[in-house]
Amino acid sequence: MKTYDWIVIGAGITGAALAYELMKVGFSVLLLEQDAALHNATRYSYGGLAFWSATTPLMRQLCDEGIARHRILSTELDADTEFRELDLLLTIATDTDPEVAAAFYANFAIPPKLLSVDEALEMEPLLNKQAIAGALTVKHGHINPEKTAQAYIQAFLRAGGEMEITQVQTFTSNHASQTIKTTTKTYHSANIVVCAGGLSRQLLKASGISIKLYFTHAEMIQTPPVEVRLRTLVMPANLQRFQLEAESTKIDELWNEPGHELLAPILDAGAIQFQDGSIRLGQISRVLTDPYIDIDRKTSEGWLRRSIGAILPALSNLPGTWHHCLVAFSGDRAACPKDSRLPIIGSIPGCHGVYLFSGFSNPLVLVPPLAQRFANYLTGKEDEIISQLSPVHFQSSM
Numbered sequence: 001m002k003t004y005d006w007i008v009i010g011a012g013i014t015g016a017a018l019a020y021e022l023m024k025v026g027f028s029v030l031l032l033e034q035d036a037a038l039h040n041a042t043r044y045s046y047g048g049l050a051f052w053s054a055t056t057p058l059m060r061q062l063c064d065e066g067i068a069r070h071r072i073l074s075t076e077l078d079a080d081t082e083f084r085e086l087d088l089l090l091t092i093a094t095d096t097d098p099e100v101a102a103a104f105y106a107n108f109a110i111p112p113k114l115l116s117v118d119e120a121l122e123m124e125p126l127l128n129k130q131a132i133a134g135a136l137t138v139k140h141g142h143i144n145p146e147k148t149a150q151a152y153i154q155a156f157l158r159a160g161g162e163m164e165i166t167q168v169q170t171f172t173s174n175h176a177s178q179t180i181k182t183t184t185k186t187y188h189s190a191n192i193v194v195c196a197g198g199l200s201r202q203l204l205k206a207s208g209i210s211i212k213l214y215f216t217h218a219e220m221i222q223t224p225p226v227e228v229r230l231r232t233l234v235m236p237a238n239l240q241r242f243q244l245e246a247e248s249t250k251i252d253e254l255w256n257e258p259g260h261e262l263l264a265p266i267l268d269a270g271a272i273q274f275q276d277g278s279i280r281l282g283q284i285s286r287v288l289t290d291p292y293i294d295i296d297r298k299t300s301e302g303w304l305r306r307s308i309g310a311i312l313p314a315l316s317n318l319p320g321t322w323h324h325c326l327v328a329f330s331g332d333r334a335a336c337p338k339d340s341r342l343p344i345i346g347s348i349p350g351c352h353g354v355y356l357f358s359g360f361s362n363p364l365v366l367v368p369p370l371a372q373r374f375a376n377y378l379t380g381k382e383d384e385i386i387s388q389l390s391p392v393h394f395q396s397s398m
């Protein structure tokens with residue numbers, strides 16, 4: 001019976017980066033992923049790196065470390081993550097005062113610059129002039145998130161890491177070792193770390209652990225490579241998703257009962273073109289407590305196309321396929337509710353050897369530095385940032 005130092009559950013960007021960093025510091029690691037063909041949040045993400053968006057010294061430090069890490073990641077992993085910098089355009093709706101929209105971002109590390117309608121159109125000619133009162137712009141980072149996760153996994157495997165495609169059903173924890181039961185096999189390790197994205201809450205619950213970790217159902221359309229050229233990453237200045245997340249977690253117990261729709265769905269109309277010419281159009285977010293619920297794709301696709309068409313008319317009728325995935329986010333922290341957008345990283349109290357690395361609100365920029373810090377911390381090095389993200393601040397009553 002082989003016993004690993006670490007079993008990492010989930011091979012999205014969180015699990016892929018952490019598995020690689022754990023190997024790098026000398027642990028033996030097994031990465032378990034349920035799907036051979038991924039259809040996770042990493043796969044359908046826009047790939048944006050909001051390194052400019054920090055509003056606290058902690059986030060500023062992590063964003064600086066994140067963008068620095070992305071600049072060298074292709075070289076370190078020996079595979080192209082398609083990292084680049086591009087212009088982000090945050091559209092301001094016609095019923096919003098542009099100065100008020102700009103004021104919201106005034107205390108961000110790099111506040112976006114306010115543009116008139118004509119300046120916004122000069123930057124992004126595909127915008128519908130009638131639909132906006134102006135826009136904000138800032139330099140944004142961009143990667144291909146799927147390629148970045150794959151680059152981490154390939155580097156992990158080259159370093160001697162192991163990976164299996166199998167679904168984890170439960171795990172049991174005792175002081176000496178962890179037993180992980182999957183649909184095909186039982187595995188043993190000294191420690192496990194849950195990186196199962198939007199399914200982390202269910203997996204922890206099945207193993208008797210309650211954590212304030214939630215998920216939205218996200219929907220988007222992916223086009224094949226197309227002729228039309230979108231120059232910028234377009235998103236609304238007023239992102240409704242964060243408000244939806246905050247509102248939906250007021251009563252944690254409701255998340256243990258499948259069948260609730262806690263709030264009406266929202267749509268933040270956005271678009272990004274990848275380097276191969278394909279475009280991602282999004283995004284609907286729903287707070288449905290059943291992670292496996294069926295969503296009416298036809299109605300959703302119509303809503304997405306109409307909403308994108310209002311802002312970027314040339315994109316509304318492009319060929320494309322509707323996709324759905326779950327996106328994890330963290331809840332209020334008992335210790336400091338103001339910092340509720342922090343991820344949850346560390347050992348789960350009362351469950352020796354069980355760790356969590358999930359709930360990121362700005363994951364693509366934060367995961368690389370935090371995976372590196374967390375792996376070093378697990379070798380016994382002090383890290384005052386990792387200590388602040390401990391699950392102890394997010395635990396529900398059991």
Ligand SMILES: Cc1cc2nc3c(=O)[nH]c(=O)nc-3n(C[C@H](O)[C@H](O)[C@H](O)COP(=O)(O)OP(=O)(O)OC[C@H]3O[C@@H](n4cnc5c(N)ncnc54)[C@H](O)[C@@H]3O)c2cc1C
Binds near residue numbers: 010196218219
């Ligand atoms: C349309 C859209 C746009 C986005 N844009 C951005 C953006 O611009 N910038 C940004 O930073 N973020 C963005 N995000 C969010 C970001 O993509 C995700 O939060 C992030 O990729 C999540 O990574 P993850 O590893 O936590 O989860 P996932 O990528 O969902 O990976 C979790 C993995 O765990 C596996 N798993 C689950 N349960 C089990 C089990 N029991 N056994 C084995 N494996 C299991 C799943 O199959 C999955 O592969 C966007 C998301 C969407 C949907």
